[in-house]
Amino acid sequence: MAKTRVYLDWNATAPMRPQAKAAMLQAMDLQGNPSSVHAEGRAARKIIEDARANIAKAVGARSADVVFTSGGTEANALALVPGLRRNGDVATRLIVSAIEHSSVRSGGRFPVEDVQTAPVTSSGVVDLERLRTLLADGAPALVSVMLANNETGAIQPIAEIAELVHAAHGILHVDAVQGFGKIDIDINALNIDLLSISAHKIGGSKGTGALILTERLAGYEPLIAAGGQEKGRRGGTENLPGIAAFGAAVAAHLDAGAAAMARMQKLRAKLETGLQAVTPEMTVFSSDVPRLPNTTLFSAPGMKAETAVIAFDLEGMAVSSGSACSSGKVHASPVLTAMGVAPETAQGAVRLSLGWDTTEAEIQYLLEAWRSLSNVLVRSSDVVG
Template sequence: MPDRVYLDWNATTPLRPEARQALAAAWDMAGNPSSVHAEGRQARRLVEDARIAVAAAVGARPQDVVFTSGGTEANALALTPGLRRSAGEPARRLLVSAIEHTSVLSGGRFAADAITVIKVSGAGLVDLDHLRSLLADGPPALVSVMLANNETGALQPAGEVADLVHEAGGLLHVDAIQALGKISFDIKAMKADLVTLSAHKIGGPKGVGALVLAEDVQGLEPLLRGGGQELARRAGTENVAGIAAFGVAAQAAMAALEGDAARLQDLRNRLEKGLRQTPGMIVFSEGTPRLPNTTLFTVPGLKAETAVIGFDLGGIAVSSGSACSSGKVQPSHVLAAMGFDRELAQGAVRLSLGWSTTKADIDLALQAWRKLADGLLRGRRNTA
């Protein structure tokens, strides 16, 4: 295959070289990390080293990190009825923002009639007044708000949300899967009670994630029962190789974060400056703090499926938003929640950048876009 430009980093990232080495080294290990012999202790050391690295990335204690099979499982584990802070009442209902990932919108183990959706603004931010009213209208709640939206890149005011939630006696779950490695955050500073992460968004392997708990959270019920792994919070022999690579990827991502963020924001600005040359261009959430690597855009009349295929034929990998719909191009529930009509939402295209993205990649993407835009504009003139 000829050289291609990969601009779908929010969907998944390539393996970092360091993570690849850690993965390969661990594949040949014979030990089960629950065994007490030397081979088992060697495997356990890899898991615990990774636990320390992942905890450090989000300012948590290693013993509060629970490894899972990925972000979806981590979210499902977090959404547990009965969670409580040490001095609080158990959460008996779930409030989720309308722009959450589908693994959160599904509600985990909460009954459907115990789940309420929080409105968002046209910029894609949680409506704090609506949240405040929902918190006042019922028993203690677990509230789930993502730190960074996977489609628009919009950053939520997690600290303000946490203040409202805790004042009402509830708990806050923050899905930080898209934020890790792109912006700096700390579980204590943003006052979250639970945080979820995924390895393959930061250069680790697919199929590994983590739930991170605040120090005083109690009542977590395991999804998987059986053995006593992960301090009895997630049964099953640990994915030693994947977890080891996750830890190494977390270390590499955090070491490079500051420099990568500044460079990627410059590249994103270059991209958006070029896109805005197209009449009618809309960049979603552009007036809102966003991830430095993410652009979601459209122009009236654009069909996302046509655009994604056109980019692909031009050697550019992009997406229409979330990559969790079995390859289907569907209207964005995020944009619908933000108040955009179905026709406009059907045309949303996401470009997301990563550590190997270059100015040349951006220029090639803009070149491909201009060809697509010219065809769209010609079609408009022909039907006028």
């Protein structure tokens, strides 16, 4: 009998939804180029525009504001451009939070000398007073803050950040790659100017994403200008199968509604309660602030993340030591370092992330395995056997 496998690395990537896979296969059978005016081209174009409408609906944007990309990393690169204007104010510098994804921390198209870092609190949320000081000390800025952290799950106070940024005549970009599909997003209620999202985190295909570029902005310069696709904002023939899958995945998410998110949060509570019952001295990071309903990042005394991930894998469970973009590299998490976590605690951080079809039986399987694993991985005389 095959050994049970439990997938608890949904923040790295989500399995494709059946609806997305079906839409992708259907799009592969179409012959037309979406830019062609004949019937085949129009059929391809309709799939793209239907997907664009689904994505816009999911975040409260206009369809015309959705620009398709090759993923979240490209969407971030498209957003981080000097010279963007809002109400006539030009953003000439970039401020990023200390816990951003590497594609944001790299600064996009801003010169290194024009990039500043906004610190976070020990709970993993942006320090609003420090951000206020940075905004006041210089020209209008493009500020980039993620909606929710990919490692801790900590949800950032985006509405408050937007108020600070706009009061300082700045522009706000939000990397929502990790939060999209796990918490509600309304780009207008949160007063976001640019929003990055990715398909494979919500059950679409890898290699597809989008930047929502609101009508409030001017001065945008594309990375790829040739071809005129996406209204001149991103050249190149559109990835029709990937976009079709993206649109179908978003539609499935919208159909599932809040019940799916509430279910994940209930399972996460069971998971954390069970882990702490076995290992009371463990740390759950950002547990004192709002988090994504599916994310647990924890550490225990003496535990080494790389050893723990392998041990979980041998027991049939896929977990992560942090961002999948850094897999295979043993180094301190920039997120936990920014939060001021002691190196000996940070080195043991393991991330468990759930999804829409994670079951209670899978959580129970992990908890039963943890009773044995903790005796090997955790340095404590108080661990329950």
